Amino acid sequence: MTSEKEFESMNSDSALVMSIGTGDKTAFRKLVERHKKTAYGMALGLVGNRDDAFDISQEAFLRVYRSARSFDQSQPFLPWFYTIIANLCRTWLRRRTARDHRTVDLDEASYLLVSADDPEEALVRKEQAARLRAALMQLSFADREIIVLQHFRNLSYDEIARTLGIPRGTVMSRLYYARKRLARLMGTN
């Protein structure tokens, strides 16, 4: 689970990026080990495909590596990194839409797992997961990203605000409307 700790490490992340800019591969490795799962999780929520999320997370690190010298050290690392990931995901989704004339492969192996002890409940949850997956991919990118950050990355509102570079009030407002649309798509209302 992503937590306040990740934001506390911003300064050291920034220092690592500055070292990467000087060609320090040990710093690059440290940064990769620290954020690889976060990068993968964010990409997975946005594109809904495990293999592509993996590739996108690696491409995001490559971009960090190549553009480390242009990184503004006075800015925190995670919002910058998140922007790279989100931009890669947008590009990926647009290419996929243009290629496939659809936004989602409903037959893909599910990337959402359910936790339930009772087999009957597990069956219901699995069906919900399928509907949720389809509904998430029908949302706009902006709606999906805020839902992913809050529901699946478990970021606090302050963390979401810092990541997206928007005020806390906007986080609340965007979450309200994104949830309304998600609930409508899932048919819970």
Added chain:
Amino acid sequence: MEEKYRELLAGYVDGELTDPEKLDFERELSHSAELRAELHEFMQLKEVTNAMRYADIPDAVWESYWESLYRKTERGLGWILFSVGAILVIGFGLYHAFYELFTDPDAPLWLQIGLPMATLGAGILLVSYIRERLFARKRERYTEVEK
């Protein structure tokens, strides 16, 4: 419903409200059926997402993550070196080929016409391809890191 309560509703569901905001919201909640219905809907949604988690990838894949990424950084450098080297070698080769071709009085005419045409054609195709790629890149709204 007031916009303010829509925002507070999201915060209430996630336990993100301050005490005064919570009081204000609960006061409104006590006499707004619409707000209560929306709260119920959001709580249901939250319950559904709380019961789910992302499928992780096997540990072995995570362990090889760095190696695979490191190879990609090396590959990038490799491609740059290869491209620059190839351009130099091909350019040098073409220069000599043309020099020999046009200074040799015994060179057949069909070769003197055919080779420059083929080279020019390949050059046009390459420039056209590069232009297409650059055009596509320009129209790519998200290639640059913004914000």
